Amino acid sequence: MTTPLPVRVLAAVGFAFVLLPFLGLLQRTPWSQLPSLVTRPDVRQALRLSILTSLAAMFLAIVLGVPLAWVLARTHIPGRSVARAIVTLPMVLPPVVGGAALLFALGRNGLVGQYLDDWFDIRLPFTTVAVVLAQTFVSMPFLVVTVEAALRSTDVRYEQAAATLGAGRWTTFRRVTLPSVAPSVLAGAVLCWARALGEFGATISFAGNLEGRTETVPLAIYIELQRDRDAAIAMSLVLVVISLVVLVALRDRWYRVQG
Amino acid sequence: MRRRLLALSVVLALVFVGVACGDDSDSNKADTTSTTQSTAAKDTLEGEIVVSAAASLTEAFDEIAKDFETAHPGVEVSPDYGPSSGLSDDILAGKPSDIFASADQTNMQKLVDGKAVDAGAPKVFARNRPEMAVPKGNPGGVKGLADFAKSDLDIGLCAADVPCGKFARQVLDQAGITPSVDTNEVDVKSLLGKIESNDLDLGMVYHTDVVAAGDQVEGIEIPDDQNVIAVYPIAALKDSKNQDVAEAFAAYVASPAAQSVLEKFGFLPPS
Structure with a gap:
């Protein structure tokens, strides 16, 4: 089928709208200084921290998010639709609100945080762990939504068949359910990771901003924008390239899965 | 098309008549409201100005802006608060603004160097410890x-x-x-x-x-x-589309009325 002209035109405008800011970024990129900027110790430190924390957030999201998706997709507990709304809330909430809420919950005077402090002498804010928690909070819904959709569309008869053949519930989950949604778990995990990598608002309000401990690349970009624009642009470019490579790889896989 | 033009001109004519009538009735009431009329007539300032001010000025400038609007009914002041360094960067990058009130001299100097502010324009209006x-x-x-x-x-x-x-x-x-x-x-x-x-x-x-x-x-x-006492300079921006209002606002900030508001919020006088 040929694409109608208005659709083509609007699609082109839509694409240009998304593309244009990136062209602006490329145009402002100080190409000759790029290698020295990207390898600057403070930039490398922020990059390393970002990659470590976003990977940790991704793993935490998988460990907690896949079971959560399963419960949301397969069980009929009361209040499930409310639970689903709550789980996806961080996707639509301003991240800075999420960060403040995390502080109210896990800060040293927080709902739970005060007991962590009193009983175990654990203080989460302003630590690298807080960065991971903030990223997980904001990015886990991307994984949950993806995996839940996949679980809903898989055929439960495979699981029933496994059960009739004598597999226990855990075995069925592990050997039948999980492999059937594995591509979606991967896709959701990558989306989740990309979102964690770009996390700013929740991180800065819950984890603060300190070089080497909590200053991830997005925070460093924000701070550097006021000091050294070139360094900020160089770091932005690195984030764009990493995200783009991952998303392209993800899209290929995505299409293969969906046919 | 022609009919639509006709309708439009009728509407416009009615609006003009309406405005004229409004003026009439106002002048009829002139003796009762003569004082407000005369101040409004003298005041030629009108339009909207954006005041880019250091975040630390938020409360004081909210109040000063309101007082300024009351004194000049045709004026609307829209404050834009943020870190001085971010505001000065934004202004140099072309963000529309009419006035810059900085929490230090460095960022004001950045605008002078960037030709966004005349060298003689910045005036210190407050200090802070x-x-x-x-x-x-x-x-x-x-x-x-x-x-x-x-x-x-x-x-x-x-x-x-x-x-x-x-x-x-x-x-x-x-x-x-x-x-x-x-x-x-x-x-x-x-x-x-x-x-x-x-x-x-x-x-x-x-x-x-x-x-x-x-x-x-x-x-x-x-x-x-x-201690190191902070100095706050203010200046109208050269690119302001509302130069008169911007300069009037900058002058107003130095007036006794505005200074007492600044003092209320803990600022020290300029010297």
Whole structure:
């Protein structure tokens, strides 16, 4: 089928709208200084921290998010639709609100945080762990939504068949359910990771901003924008390239899965 | 098409008649409202101005802007608060604004160098003293500047390139103290928020911020010989589309009325 002209035109405008800011970024990129900027110790430190924390957030999201998706997709507990709304809330909430809420919950005077402090002498804010928690909070819904959709569309008869053949519930989950949604778990995990990598608002309000401990690349970009624009642009470019490579790889896989 | 034009001209004609009638009835009431009429007639200032002001000016400028609008009914003041460094960058990058009120000379000089402000335009209208800020009740038991070196306290400063971060570091450098910082916040308000919520034991902010924070934050004065007083310059921007209003606002900030508002919020007079 040929694409109608208005659709083509609007699609082109839509694409240009998304593309244009990136062209602006490329145009402002100080190409000759790029290698020295990207390898600057403070930039490398922020990059390393970002990659470590976003990977940790991704793993935490998988460990907690896949079971959560399963419960949301397969069980009929009361209040499930409310639970689903709550789980996806961080996707639509301003991240800075999420960060403040995390502080109210896990800060040293927080709902739970005060007991962590009193009983175990654990203080989460302003630590690298807080960065991971903030990223997980904001990015886990991307994984949950993806995996839940996949679980809903898989055929439960495979699981029933496994059960009739004598597999226990855990075995069925592990050997039948999980492999059937594995591509979606991967896709959701990558989306989740990309979102964690770009996390700013929740991180800065819950984890603060300190070089080497909590200053991830997005925070460093924000701070550097006021000091050294070139360094900020160089770091932005690195984030764009990493995200783009991952998303392209993800899209290929995505299409293969969906046919 | 022609019919639509006709309809439009009829509507326009009616509007004009309406305006004329309105004027008539106003002049009929002239004797009862003569005082307000005469001030309104003298006041030629009108239009909207955007005032880009340092975040520390938020409360004082909200009030000053309201007073200015009351004095000039045709004027609308839209304040835009943020870190001075971010505001000056935005203005140089072309963000529309009519006035810049900075929390330091450096960022004002950036606009002078960038030809956004005439060299003679900036006028100092207020000063501000850095102060130690602690949550209500001083849970960290802070006594003086030396406490900034304690690693068991949760300590925050503004980032090194925000004015409040510069002053704080200058004060600490001068005192020979290496602070054990847990977070470098992006601006003075976010730093204060974490002190207010008792998530930090100690920070350094302006005296005015301590005043604004109310009873959830306590200030501990820094002795004058260890302190670095901040200077606030204001200037109308050369690219302002409303030069008259912008300059009138800048002048108003220096007036006794505005100065008493600034004093109420904890600012020191310009000299």
